[in-house]
Amino acid sequence: MMRTLAFVAGFPVAVYGGSGAVSYPYVDDTWGGVCKTGTAQSPIALPQCTAGNSKRAELAASYGSHDAELSHTGHAVKISLKTPTDAIKFVSPTGTYKLVQCHWHDDSEHTIDGKKYPLCAHCVHEKIGDSSRYGVLGVVYEVDSTVEDPFLKSIVDNLPVKTDTTTKIDKAGVNFTNYLAGMTNLSNYYTYAGSLTTPPCTEAVDWHVLSHPVKLTQAQLDKMVAALGHSATGTFRPPQPLNGRVVLGCAAVTTGTTANNSTNSSSTASNTSSNANSNTTSSNTSSGNNTTTAAQASNAVAAAPAVAAVVALLVPALF
Numbered sequence: 272m273m274r275t276l277a278f279v280a281g282f283p284v285a286v287y288g289g290s291g292a293v294s295y296p297y298v299d300d301t302w303g304g305v306c307k308t309g310t311a312q313s314p315i316a317l318p319q320c321t322a323g324n325s326k327r328a329e330l331a332a333s334y335g336s337h338d339a340e341l342s343h344t345g346h347a348v349k350i351s352l353k354t355p356t357d358a359i360k361f362v363s364p365t366g367t368y369k370l371v372q373c374h375w376h377d378d379s380e381h382t383i384d385g386k387k388y389p390l391c392a393h394c395v396h397e398k399i400g401d402s403s404r405y406g407v408l409g410v411v412y413e414v415d416s417t418v419e420d421p422f423l424k425s426i427v428d429n430l431p432v433k434t435d436t437t438t439k440i441d442k443a444g445v446n447f448t449n450y451l452a453g454m455t456n457l458s459n460y461y462t463y464a465g466s467l468t469t470p471p472c473t474e475a476v477d478w479h480v481l482s483h484p485v486k487l488t489q490a491q492l493d494k495m496v497a498a499l500g501h502s503a504t505g506t507f508r509p510p511q512p513l514n515g516r517v518v519l520g521c522a523a524v525t526t527g528t529t530a531n532n533s534t535n536s537s538s539t540a541s542n543t544s545s546n547a548n549s550n551t552t553s554s555n556t557s558s559g560n561n562t563t564t565a566a567q568a569s570n571a572v573a574a575a576p577a578v579a580a581v582v583a584l585l586v587p588a589l590f
């Protein structure tokens with residue numbers, strides 16, 4: 272039906288969160304180029320953690336209050352820093368990233384433990400020292416009748432509309448630290464290498480998705496969904512094939528690989544789905560003190576030769 276768009280979608284001027292040939296609801300193969308041929312696409316279905324979420328190096332952000340502008344790309348509400356700098360950043364095990372913009376999707380794009388949430392946010396960053404890569408700090412939201420999200424509170428009564436993609440609403444002194452305020456735990460998160468979730472779907476994103484949802488009120492959700500303007504279909508791309516990529520964030524299942532495994536004969540170990548620890552043995556040299564690699568190895572959920580070939584960036588003008 273909308274297949275003519277596929278050819279436009281190959282190399283549009285669209286950038287992360289930009290307009291371009293984005294169409295919803297998402298239909299397989301409608302978006303062309305890397306969206307169609309890539310092997311490290313996003314979003315993905317984030318895994319069910321059979322042994323619980325792992326406690327990881329806490330994400331640290333230095334955001335603060337800054338002048339910003341709100342706009343609508345036609346498919347996303349976006350708030351962009353007027354002047355991104357290296358000082359406005361977050362730090363994770365994979366690097367340091369400077370904040371550029373945050374935007375929202377109606378329905379979550381990533382699913383967590385098979386669950387889809389009614390809204391998600393992606394704060395997009397450029398990797399410091401490697402401008403060809405991005406870091407996204409994403410959250411999903413769930414409704415709580417008593418908890419307002421403080422970041423949304425500062426913008427949700429003044430949102431742009433879908434039909435106007437040119438207006439920029441000035442917002443002075445937006446407190447981006449409030450984006451983190453609703454996050455109850457910055458030590459539980461998933462990471463993996465993926466892509467932009469809109470054309471051109473460039474495979475150059477270090478994804479960080481918080482394991483625990485952020486709470487917002489029904490009224491806040493309703494306002495954002497109304498502003499996004501696609502309430503009948505949503506503005507999300509569904510999970511894409513993992514293709515052997517490694518997702519970190521689950522605690523390792525410890526049954527079965529070492530000599531003294533008989534100690535944990537818990538009755539719940541009946542269905543060890545065997546993919547969680549099948550390939551941690553090679554690098555898991557009994558509590559080596561290289562915390563990064565040991566943690567990565569033990570937290571690997573689906574490991575295999577990750578192909579994440581970093582495609583030459585096709586993103587010309589940022590955001």
Ligand SMILES: [Zn+2]
Pocket residue numbers: 374375376393468
């Ligand atoms: Zn997004």
